[in-house]
Amino acid sequence: MENIIEVKRLQKEYNGFLALDDVSLRIKKGRIYGLLGRNGAGKTTIMKSILGLTFPSIGKIYIKGSPMNYKNKEQFSTIGSMIETPAFYSNLSARENLELFALIRGVTEKGAIEKALDLVGLESSSNKTFDSFSMGMKQRLGIANALLHEPEILILDEPTNGLDPMGIVEIRSILINLCKEFNKTILISSHILSEVEKIADDIAFIEKGKVIEESSMENIRNKCEQYTSYVVSNVYDSARLLEENYDNPNYIVISNRKIRVFGLDDKTNEINRLLTNNGIDVFQINTQNESLEDYFKKITGGDDN
Numbered sequence: 001m002e003n004i005i006e007v008k009r010l011q012k013e014y015n016g017f018l019a020l021d022d023v024s025l026r027i028k029k030g031r032i033y034g035l036l037g038r039n040g041a042g043k044t045t046i047m048k049s050i051l052g053l054t055f056p057s058i059g060k061i062y063i064k065g066s067p068m069n070y071k072n073k074e075q076f077s078t079i080g081s082m083i084e085t086p087a088f089y090s091n092l093s094a095r096e097n098l099e100l101f102a103l104i105r106g107v108t109e110k111g112a113i114e115k116a117l118d119l120v121g122l123e124s125s126s127n128k129t130f131d132s133f134s135m136g137m138k139q140r141l142g143i144a145n146a147l148l149h150e151p152e153i154l155i156l157d158e159p160t161n162g163l164d165p166m167g168i169v170e171i172r173s174i175l176i177n178l179c180k181e182f183n184k185t186i187l188i189s190s191h192i193l194s195e196v197e198k199i200a201d202d203i204a205f206i207e208k209g210k211v212i213e214e215s216s217m218e219n220i221r222n223k224c225e226q227y228t229s230y231v232v233s234n235v236y237d238s239a240r241l242l243e244e245n246y247d248n249p250n251y252i253v254i255s256n257r258k259i260r261v262f263g264l265d266d267k268t269n270e271i272n273r274l275l276t277n278n279g280i281d282v283f284q285i286n287t288q289n290e291s292l293e294d295y296f297k298k299i300t301g302g303d304d305n
């Protein structure tokens, strides 16, 4: 599959501080790629580097196979972006704002504004001014602005930031539609794992400027292990019984009432009997797949790492 953007061994230093450390990414055409990472991980810096808004200290970026050249206007026209909070004129409507940006950016195609507004579900006839927009409307206008020149690639920094659950669902369906129906390649960033899980085809986990893992979601779903949770009266005695009765059991104590056991899903009856026969009350048994969040915690070494 064609890599529409390739980031190779990027390093970015700010006064001796390494914000990006050997970052390599392969973003495939026609897919949604999620950059995942906590605050300060380096997501925005990666996006700004791809957009030529900041210059990497070391490394190369390729757009459609050609090295990124900040003087090549053609290359820029293939990308639309929204980085951090988009700035618009508060006293103008969605349409008036886009008219202004179209003028500034030299977008002359007839119907470009209607098309962009339509794609994000904003009414082109509405007189509502930007200052009275909801968060969701502001984000949608930001995406419409990025779409104005009909780019192949969209780079959106935290497009669901500050939205309520319904707003998040709306943005998600807009992005999936842009990808599936209009064949856009979309690079998004987020720190909300469960969000990216629902939208991205591929993801990269960024941690302290490094790529911890780059993978397709399909691959990660396959790697997310099945486990069985037991809600019990005594987790420590339960753990001891597992140790005594199974060879190297793989488990995590989640709380003082809950223990998670991996790789023994076919033994739930047996474990239940073992616990109850040893005086432990078993209140609940539940087999499920690890979420992306669980997986991320595992590979990064927990919440506080």
Ligand SMILES: Nc1ncnc2c1ncn2[C@@H]1O[C@H](COP(=O)(O)OP(=O)(O)OP(=O)(O)O)[C@@H](O)[C@H]1O
Pocket (backbone or CB within 6 Å): 014, 019, 037, 038, 039, 040, 041, 042, 043, 044, 045, 046, 191
């Ligand atoms: N202009 C700058 N000067 C100095 N340090 C910077 C600059 N821009 C970013 N950094 C630092 O680089 C690191 C990565 O920042 P970046 O904004 O890329 O993270 P992020 O993953 O986008 O975080 P967030 O989720 O908070 O948006 C942070 O430690 C940040 O303080």
Ligand SMILES: [Mg+2]
Pocket (backbone or CB within 6 Å): 043, 044, 045, 157
């Ligand atoms: Mg950021």
